[in-house]
Amino acid sequence: MRGNTMATAAEHAIEGESRDPVSRLAQRLQRKYGGRITGQLVTPAREATFADMPAELEPRLRAALGERGIRRLYSHQRRAWDSISAGRHTVVVTPTASGKTLCYNLPVLHSALTEGSKALYLFPTKALSQDQVAELTELNRAGELGIRAYTFDGDTPGDARKAVRTRGDVVVTNPDMLHKGVLPHHTKWAQFFEGLRYVVIDETHTYRGVFGSHMANVMRRLRRICRFYGSDPVFILSSATIANPAELAAGLVGEEVAAITESGAPAGQKQLLLWNPPVINADLGIRASSRSQSTRITRMAVRAGLKSIVFARSRLMVEVITKYLKDVFDSDPRKPARVAAYRGGYLPGERRDTEKALRGGEVDCVVATSALELGVDIGSMDVCVLDGYPGTIAATWQRLGRAGRRERAALGVLVASSQPLDQYIVRNPEFFLGASPEHARIDPDQLLILLDHVRCAAFELPFRKGERFGGEDLEELLAYLEEQGVLHREEDQWHWTEDSYPANSVSLRSMAEGNFVVIDITEGGQQVVAEVDYSSAAETLYEGAIYLVQAQPYQVETLDWEGRKAWVRQTRADYYTDAIDYTRLKILESFDSDRGGRSECANGEVHLVRRIPGFKKIRYYTHENVGYGNINLPDQEMHTTAVWWEIHPDELARAFPSRQEALDGFLGAAHAMHHVAALRVMSEPADLGRAVGDGNARWFSTVGPAGRGQIRSFENGTMDPEQEQRFRPAVFLYDNYPGGVGLSSPLFEQRRAVVAGARTLVAECGCQSGCPGCVGPILASDEQRGFSPRQAALQVLEVLAGDGG
């Protein structure tokens, strides 16, 4: 953030109307809504820093670049060239539109031209691969270089595949295809692997968490195959800004990686506003919804003729905001749509169409999830509105990077929701504006993921004694697979002995298998309108659910859980649906604990059962609850790791007048702790699950319709806490993936900081008795009864912080 200037709204004097429409919009927002803007950041335009073309650059390539007007390099491009030429794995960290592709195209094309070497490009999605080939082809044509670049993915026709394998100089694919379609058939690619000199990994920051852990293992397999063919490629990575690009890259590659972090590319001025919706009920601390504010800002931007992008945090919210904007701008069905939605779950063709319309400037506004965060080319946007804090600082900057490319001013607005994290950020603007982005974490040795890839690798080539693969004891894993009959040991080798193709049963994107397809039967036909991944199917596709596609509501009529299908019909419902979620946990084992006189915190393995018993119907605009429905779905079970906090029973009795109050305190504390923890371990809040309950799975706790904590069990429904013989509530924060992906151990290390941070958040909140910004929403009746959930939560946090917490 070097060179940035920071100012609060009050300090910012209103200047004369600017000629630039983006600055004009910013000024209007500040004039009209100054009270809502809690902070702002202006990043001034930046001049380019250039460096000479490398002298040794192949002359035809130099000419091709000249043809396209490139006669010198940005400084970071030159540094990348020097590092890569020296044979170092290199990661380039630069903002959007800084010419990062040249960083890898230059060495790749140079060595293809001078040595006939090959390169493999990996993009996280198919769409990006196609953009990349188009760009290479253009450069190729400009210089008549004769380089053959091909995409290889599920869409590559069978008869073209052989040509790609044997003739491609640059093969562009995605990790899934490498994992399922290339590595298990490496003998057909023998020529390619023998000549493989460079592996390019673009959008490296997307390979974190489960996906990244899988990716690191796919890279282990790739390098193993390369060694078999006698090659040892240099890895070139590019990443958006994260705290630890070199560390992440090294985790993926399995070797040290040099990082180039300073961009020499020019950039236009960028202005960021932090926006807190106005308080509409001062007593309850309730603020106007972020979506109403986001919609308002976007309306102003679109009316000012500015291309705008709105990022929402969930697919549902994308649909809701799209509807609100379409109600304004697309009321005439005869005119082409000005507002489009873009999110995961839409069919690829539909997404391509939207991208094209955006590039062509035919659409004025797009509402998207993180699906658009990636380098999908949609042309330049002027205004970027974030509806809610995206969860991480890195993701925030990546999304804001969507607005403003080279030498053009851009405006970003971060609209806070009532979530604690959002509130913390807009109330403490200096924290966000000064903070460095997060670490991207991967855990390539997560046992289940590692085991999956050991199987895939054994299929590809027999393992030899003494070989290494990952951080666990390989021989023990091989022995386990041998016992299962998957492998057969003969002398010093383990061979695959199963009639199966293991890569087919390993999905890199999740730990669970099988996407659900959403089938529209409105017209009597069967048209697939969307896909939903397994992990979110239970909460979005239950029978009776309203499922939105481009703001068009569909109602789920039938869900075939086993067959992974949901049949839906178009509807005109004026409400949307939200699932109710019960989670029960049982502690299986504690690895590590911190016991004090009053409380205890531990880290260990838990068994979790999740049930979605019903859903709420919520009316548009008013957001009132207009009904309930039942859901009949199988319970989902998971074994994972967690950190939990408990208060000793005597202490609990001493600290609280009633068990009910203690329970309310735990629920409020858990709310605050969850959000602080997500910030602390630098994960996205959804990667961590939260629950309050008994560690022996006797009961779990939820907030009942009266706004107070309840305890219930799956068998007995609601129970009376005073009658329960074992009352030892615990706050659980669990790693939301089967087996865990390594979040709970850093969390345990930060246990004190989590409690202390939650305590600060609750103690310093401006509300009276509790609000969504600290302990979660509370009811007006609490206030009248003189009960303060906030006080109860603070009590819990104080005991936890006092010792052992």
Next chain:
Amino acid sequence: MAVKQRLQTLRSQAGVTAGPERAAAAPDLRQRLARMRVGDGPGRARAAPTREHDVAALARALGARELAPGLLCVDHQYGDGAVCAGARLPAPEERAGLPGMPDATLGSLGFLDTETSGLAGGTGTVAFNIGLVRRVGDAWQARQYVITGFAGEAAMLEALAADVAGLAALATYNGGSFDLPLLRDRYRLHGTAAAPLPAQHVDLLHPVRRLFRPHWPDCRLATAEALLLGVARDGDLPGSQVPGVWFDWLHRGDGARMGDVLAHNRQDILSLLALLPRLGAAFRDPGAFGADALGAARAWLQQGEEARALQVLEAAPALDRAGQHELARLYRRAGRLEEAAALWQRLAECGCPRALEQLAKFHEHFRRDPQAALSLAERLPEGAGHERRRQRLRRRLPAAATLPLELEDPSHAP
């Protein structure tokens, strides 16, 4: 070491911290995995090997000799005219005579089939049994390699390379998509970039599909040999059980069913040998084999053998509409227009518009009878092309004849 150390740490921690209610035995790797897979269904635990791999006993049972460590080989000889499960073996100087296939004598070919650890493909699939029939001296020799462990694979591939060296081509059943790519993969894995296999390949699946797809329930080898050779296999091992036999041997040293695999594989390659000349005959005289005459004719046409294609179609006892069209087309190309017209006439009577059009052309251009041509063209359905033909024909008719038509035809109204 890492896992063990970690487990020890975990165990000691568990001893210190776990309360009485949640004391759990420290998990080893198996338990950790079993727990993580909650909801995955029961894990498969297989019995550990119960006996040693008794290769000598297996070799005795199979009548095989050990060529190299891990590699067994069984040879069977058959004289010309020998009958195997109903398949009569042909003479070596016979030729297959398949259109578009190398026209070599049967004696210069090798008939190959593999038995594999699975059908999934990819480098994890191995051929543990390769069978090859070829001419050796005065007899057909069915040679079968079986590996008793992965150590024997390299020797097997080397021996196979020696056996096929000098053969004009390999004949297989679906080998183009399965057996040969698999063998190439295996050679590549053993360090041989270009598999030492004959460049020419005859895949019998393709001619079978050409000739019989419309008439048979499926085109598997078992169907072909039953219907064309009268082969009846007794107690044959289903192909789906083949991988299991290999795994039984590997995992448990149980080779009881290995003999069944070899018998199955041997019948496959012998059937291939017997099948090839029968297919050649079926291409020349499809009617005699219940084969599709049009399919056979098209195969000949692709080779530029129009006369033979015509002969095949003429000889066919019954031709469907497409077949009749093809025959008429060939008649026309051969200048036998009257015969072509007779066919079109028959088709046109069944209301076939394509035949009507051909017939109209025939009357217009060959018979030079626009009147007859027009009356045929009038029966053609709507369409711009047909309309142009009708207009052209009307223009060529004498004016007197066209006048009343014009009055009646609204399309000619101003």
